[in-house]
Amino acid sequence: MKQSEIDAILGVGQASMSRAMSLLVERGIVLRSGGGRGHRYALNPAVAGYESQTELEKSMTQQLAVGGPPPIMVPGYAKRPPKPGKGGLHAVA
Numbered sequence: 001m002k003q004s005e006i007d008a009i010l011g012v013g014q015a016s017m018s019r020a021m022s023l024l025v026e027r028g029i030v031l032r033s034g035g036g037r038g039h040r041y042a043l044n045p046a047v048a049g050y051e052s053q054t055e056l057e058k059s060m061t062q063q064l065a066v067g068g069p070p071p072i073m074v075p076g077y078a079k080r081p082p083k084p085g086k087g088g089l090h091a092v093a
Helices: 004-008 013-028 052-065
Strands: 030-033 040-042
Touching: 004 013, 013 030
Parallel strands: none
Antiparallel strands: 030 040
Protein backbone atom coordinates (compact mmCIF):
# COMPACT_ATOMS: atom_id res chain seq x y z
CA MET A 1 0.00 0.00 0.00
CA LYS A 2 1.01 3.59 -0.41
CA GLN A 3 1.41 5.69 2.73
CA SER A 4 -1.39 8.01 1.60
CA GLU A 5 -3.74 5.01 1.42
CA ILE A 6 -2.79 3.99 4.96
CA ASP A 7 -3.22 7.62 6.14
CA ALA A 8 -6.75 7.71 4.73
CA ILE A 9 -7.80 4.37 6.24
CA LEU A 10 -6.47 5.20 9.71
CA GLY A 11 -7.32 8.91 9.68
CA VAL A 12 -3.79 9.81 10.78
CA GLY A 13 -1.91 12.91 9.63
CA GLN A 14 0.85 12.56 7.07
CA ALA A 15 3.67 13.65 9.42
CA SER A 16 2.60 11.26 12.19
CA MET A 17 2.25 8.42 9.72
CA SER A 18 5.71 9.11 8.24
CA ARG A 19 7.31 8.89 11.69
CA ALA A 20 5.42 5.69 12.51
CA MET A 21 6.25 4.05 9.18
CA SER A 22 9.95 4.95 9.54
CA LEU A 23 10.05 3.25 12.93
CA LEU A 24 8.26 0.14 11.62
CA VAL A 25 10.65 -0.07 8.64
CA GLU A 26 13.68 0.45 10.90
CA ARG A 27 12.53 -2.40 13.13
CA GLY A 28 11.88 -4.72 10.16
CA ILE A 29 8.15 -5.11 10.84
CA VAL A 30 7.20 -3.33 7.61
CA LEU A 31 9.08 -3.56 4.30
CA ARG A 32 9.44 -0.49 2.04
CA SER A 33 9.87 -0.68 -1.71
CA GLY A 34 10.17 1.96 -4.41
CA GLY A 35 12.00 5.23 -4.21
CA GLY A 36 11.33 8.91 -3.80
CA ARG A 37 7.67 9.69 -3.26
CA GLY A 38 6.59 6.31 -4.65
CA HIS A 39 7.22 4.17 -1.57
CA ARG A 40 4.96 1.20 -1.07
CA TYR A 41 4.73 -0.71 2.20
CA ALA A 42 4.01 -4.34 3.07
CA LEU A 43 4.15 -6.34 6.28
CA ASN A 44 7.25 -8.46 6.80
CA PRO A 45 6.11 -11.99 5.87
CA ALA A 46 7.35 -13.19 9.26
CA VAL A 47 4.64 -11.14 11.02
CA ALA A 48 1.90 -10.99 8.38
CA GLY A 49 -1.29 -12.97 8.79
CA TYR A 50 -2.12 -15.47 6.08
CA GLU A 51 -5.39 -17.12 5.18
CA SER A 52 -3.71 -20.48 4.55
CA GLN A 53 -0.48 -22.37 5.05
CA THR A 54 -0.04 -22.42 1.26
CA GLU A 55 -0.22 -18.61 1.11
CA LEU A 56 2.41 -18.32 3.88
CA GLU A 57 4.74 -20.79 2.17
CA LYS A 58 4.41 -19.04 -1.20
CA SER A 59 5.27 -15.65 0.32
CA MET A 60 8.22 -16.99 2.33
CA THR A 61 9.56 -18.83 -0.76
CA GLN A 62 9.47 -15.56 -2.71
CA GLN A 63 11.31 -13.74 0.10
CA LEU A 64 13.94 -16.48 0.40
CA ALA A 65 14.63 -16.25 -3.34
CA VAL A 66 15.81 -12.66 -2.82
CA GLY A 67 17.77 -13.24 0.38
CA GLY A 68 14.97 -13.60 2.89
CA PRO A 69 13.01 -11.06 4.91
CA PRO A 70 14.98 -8.65 7.08
CA PRO A 71 15.22 -9.48 10.77
CA ILE A 72 12.71 -7.95 13.15
CA MET A 73 14.50 -5.56 15.49
CA VAL A 74 13.34 -5.34 19.09
CA PRO A 75 14.52 -2.49 21.31
CA GLY A 76 16.97 -3.48 24.01
CA TYR A 77 15.98 -2.15 27.40
CA ALA A 78 18.68 -1.07 29.87
CA LYS A 79 16.08 -1.61 32.55
CA ARG A 80 12.64 -3.16 32.68
CA PRO A 81 9.98 -1.24 30.69
CA PRO A 82 7.50 0.76 32.81
CA LYS A 83 4.38 -1.04 34.01
CA PRO A 84 1.08 0.14 32.55
CA GLY A 85 -0.38 3.01 34.55
CA LYS A 86 2.94 3.80 36.27
CA GLY A 87 3.92 7.11 34.67
CA GLY A 88 4.40 7.95 31.02
CA LEU A 89 6.28 6.10 28.35
CA HIS A 90 9.94 6.93 27.88
CA ALA A 91 12.00 6.80 24.71
CA VAL A 92 14.50 3.98 24.51
CA ALA A 93 17.79 4.60 22.70
